Amino acid sequence: MQKGDRSSATEPDEGEAIAAVANADPAAAERFVRKHAGWMLAVAMRIVRDAHHAEDAVQNAFAKVFDNIGGFGGRSALKTWMHRIVVNESLMLLRKTNRSQTVAIDELQPVFDNNGCRIEDRWMSMETPETLLMRSDIQAQVNGKIDLLPDNYRIILVLRDIEELSTQEVAQLLEISEANVKVRLHRARAALKRLLEPLIRGQAV
Amino acid sequence: MTQAAPTLMRRIRGMMFKMPLMITCEEFDDFILAYLEDTLSAREKFVFELHLKVCRDCREYLAAYRASLELARKCGKEPDEALPPVPDDLVQAVMEARGR
Secondary structure (H helix, E strand, O other): OOHHHHHOOOOHHHHHHHHHHHOOOHHHHHHHHHHHHHHHHHHHHHHHOOHHHHHHHHHHHHHHHHHHHHHOOOOOOHHHHHHHHHHHHHHHHHOOOOOOOOOOHHHHOOEEOOOOOEEOOOOOOOOOHHHHOOOOOHHHHHHHHHHHOOHHHHHHHHHHHHOOOOHHHHHHHHOOOHHHHHHHHHHHHHHHHHHHHHHHOOOOO | OOOOOOHHHHHHHHHHOOOOOOOOHHHHHHHHHHHHOOOOOHHHHHHHHHHHHHOHHHHHHHHHHHHHHHHHHHHOOOOHHHOOOOOHHHHHHHHHHHHO
C-alpha cells in the first residue's frame, strides 16, 4: 500500500460494497473477502511469519471488520482502516507465538572506542541498492535477514519501514512510548545493516 | 577482509571531535534517525553534516545504513498485483464464521 492510499477518501465503489456487507448480503461479502484477503494475508505474514497464524489473523480481522463495518464512517480510507485491524490482530497472535533462531541485537550494533570514534571496517566497495535489487534472490535474502531480528525489534522495523505506519501509530499499537519506538527502530536498522553487509559490500555469493 | 582505521588515526579524530561544533561518532549515531526523518533543528543538522564532512567512517556507515533501509523498504513487501491468489479455504472459513 502506498502512503497516498491512506489519506484518500473512500473509493466510490467501496461505499456500495460497505453497505452490502453491512446489510449481510452473502455474495457481496464474499466478493469483499476475495478482494481484500490477499493483501491482508500478506500483511499478517510479514508480522507473524507463519502461514497458519497469518490465516488466523486474517479470519479474526474479517470478523472485526464485519462487526464494525456498519459504523465505519469513512473517516479514513477503507483499506487504511482494515490495515490497522489486520495489523492489530496479527500483533495479538504474534504475542502467542515463540519464534526461534533470532540473533542477539547487541552484537550487531555499531562499535565505538573510548573517544567515541566509530570502529568500522573500511568500505572498499559498496553495491548500490539499484544493482542489488536486480538480483533474483534479493527478496529472499533481505527478508531472511529481517527474520533473524528478535521480534521486539523486527516488528518495529516491519511496522515503520515496510507497513509505513507512523512512530505515533506504532507506539499506540504496541503500547510503548514514541521514544522507545525510535530507539528500537534505530537499533533494528543498525542490526539489519550489519546482517546485510556481505551483500552491500559485494562479498555475498 | 578490510580493516578499521588504525588506533592512532582514531585518537587524532577523537581529539578533533572535542572541538567546538564537533560531535563524536557515537553522538552522530544518536542523530541518524532524526536526520533521516528531517526532524533535526537547523543547528543540529549543521553539526551533524559537519561531522559527516570530516568523518569517512560515518559517511560510509550512513551510506550503508541508507542502502540497507532501502533494501528493506523495497523487498519487504510485494506489490498487491504480485500477491498469490487467496486460498479458497480461507475465504470459506471467513464466510462460515460470518454465518455463525
